[in-house]
Amino acid sequence: MRILSGIQPSGKLHIGNYFGMMKTMISHMENSDLYVFIVDLHALTSVHDRDRLAQGTIEAAADFLALGLDPEKCTFWVQSDVPEVCELTWVLSTLAPMGLIERCHSYKDKIAKGITPSHGLFSYPVLMAADILLYQAERVPVGKDQKQHLEVARDIAQKFNNEFGETFVIPEPGIDEKTATVPGTDGQKMSKSYDNTIPIFLDGKPMKKRVMAIQTDATPVEEPKNPDTCNLFQIFKLFAPAERLEEVRNLYINGGAAYGHLKLELLDLISDYFAEARAEKARFLADPGEVRNIMKRGAEKARVKASTTLELVRDRVGLNY
Ligand code: ADP
Ligand code: TRP
Numbered sequence: 636m637r638i639l640s641g642i643q644p645s646g647k648l649h650i651g652n653y654f655g656m657m658k659t660m661i662s663h664m665e666n667s668d669l670y671v672f673i674v675d676l677h678a679l680t681s682v683h684d685r686d687r688l689a690q691g692t693i694e695a696a697a698d699f700l701a702l703g704l705d706p707e708k709c710t711f712w713v714q715s716d717v718p719e720v721c722e723l724t725w726v727l728s729t730l731a732p733m734g735l736i737e738r739c740h741s742y743k744d745k746i747a748k749g750i751t752p753s754h755g756l757f758s759y760p761v762l763m764a765a766d767i768l769l770y771q772a773e774r775v776p777v778g779k780d781q782k783q784h785l786e787v788a789r790d791i792a793q794k795f796n797n798e799f800g801e802t803f804v805i806p807e808p809g810i811d812e813k814t815a816t817v818p819g820t821d822g823q824k825m826s827k828s829y830d831n832t833i834p835i836f837l838d839g840k841p842m843k844k845r846v847m848a849i850q851t852d853a854t855p856v857e858e859p860k861n862p863d864t865c866n867l868f869q870i871f872k873l874f875a876p877a878e879r880l881e882e883v884r885n886l887y888i889n890g891g892a893a894y895g896h897l898k899l900e901l902l903d904l905i906s907d908y909f910a911e912a913r914a915e916k917a918r919f920l921a922d923p924g925e926v927r928n929i930m931k932r933g934a935e936k937a938r939v940k941a942s943t944t945l946e947l948v949r950d951r952v953g954l955n956y
Contacts, residue, residue: 638663638809639670639772641714641763644691645678648698649832650905651817651825654873655778659811661703663776669709670770670937671699673930676714676721677763680756681745681828693923696930698835701916706929714766716934719941723765724758726948730794731761731787739783748828764788768795768803769941776809779816780824799951817873820849822866833870835909836916846902851894862887867897874904 640660642652663669673695675688682688692713704711714720736742739760746752755762760783767775767788775785785808792803816824819831826832833845849867854860862868862884872880886892919926949955 636773637668637670637771637804638774638776639672639767639770639806640776641672641674641677641766642695643674643678643681643827644688644695645682646691646827647832647834647836648695649825649827649834650870650873651778651819651832653702653835654817655811655815656776657699657702659776659809661699664703664705664708670772671704671709671711672714672766672933672937673699673712674714674763674766677759680753680759681750693926694920696926697916697919697923700919700926700929701912702835703912706933710933710936710940711930712933712937713930716931717769717937717941719938719945720762720765720769723769723945723948724762726952726954727765727768727791727795728758728761730798731758731764731791732794735787735790736760739787741780741784745828750828760784760787761791764791767806768792769944770937771804771940771944772806773804774807774809776811779810782808782810795951802947802951818866818869820845820866822850833905836913838906838913842905843902846898846905849898849901856893857890859890860887860892862892867894867901871897871901871904874901874908 638660640656642648642656648657660669660671673692675692678688678691682691696711696713699711700706736757742752742757742759745756750756763784764787767785768791775788777785785806789805792805796802819825819829820833821829821831823829823831833842837845849870851865851867852860865887868883868887871883875883883892883897946955
């Protein structure tokens with residue numbers, strides 16, 4: 636099965652990205668035709684700083700590599716290195732109904748957060764549809780927030796197939812309910828744009844500060860608490876071994892859960908969980924040229940598939956005269 640997903644290099648990747656998408660993608664490496672990419676063209680809708688975008692792209696690539704993505708076992712590239720996606724975006728945008736794009740809540744959410752509205756921000760879901768359809772992806776693992784964008788991609792693919800004949804595979808979303816939304820330190824969805832993240836590779840004092848900042852209520856230690864509505868417990872759950880998790884769940888239910896101690900324990904758990912990857916990341920960042928070469932080689936592989944689909948599309952719509 637062809638599985639595909641992308642991530643924006645618009646800030647430091649966090650544990651929400653990891654459990655919502657990266658971990659799933661890495662786990663599919665052995666048993667699928669895996670496509671993973673860094674969506675720098677999408678990030679341009681919110682990042683207008685040359686160095687930040689370029690450095691963010693190298694870092695996001697290094698994050699995936701450090702976490703175990705093997706470029707020999709998948710196709711791993713940077714979106715803008717395959718310009719075919721822009722041509723397909725235009726063709727698809729001539730089919731995408733305005734009403735469908737206008738209904739996308741992520742555009743409204745981003746504007747509400749202060750991102751300047753632009754045509755690119757508005758048509759973001761069409762570029763995403765092109766990303767998916769260009770590679771004829773069958774399954775797209777994403778967090779819950781991307782579900783609507785997946786529906787847009789499916790609708791556009793169906794519309795194209797109806798108007799021009801069978802061309803695109805209709806992609807299925809792959810959403811893992813257990814980790815569909817990892818909460819941030821403030822209890823909202825963890826997101827690079829909310830300043831509530833726990834970055835995967837933060838270290839030392841800054842990491843401690845983030846973990847200690849996880850918001851909890853004021854219930855005294857000895858009183859019972861509901862683990863399922865506690866932000867700290869939801870994050871703890873991602874890292875703790877099953878036996879310890881059960882103990883802590885019981886402390887919540889029966890009284891005795893001390894938030895401060897649990898936060899310190901969580902800090903150690905996170906640090907151990909990513910220890911090996913952290914060392915790998917430092918190794919990759921010490922040689923950004925090598926990271927760049929890996930991504931350029933990946934783009935060559937991706938382009939083979941992209942140009943086959945684009946030729947078919949050009950043919951179907953009458954651009955090959
Ligand atoms: P962010 O909101 O931090 O900018 P992105 O929009 O770049 O994250 O998302 C990259 C991937 O990570 C997507 O598949 C998205 O659904 C997933 N993701 C992001 N935040 C979370 C979260 N808090 N919980 C689960 N998955 C998430
Ligand atoms: N829009 C996605 C996000 O913000 C990133 C993305 C772009 C993507 N193109 C994609 C995800 C294609 C899956 C497939 O998270």
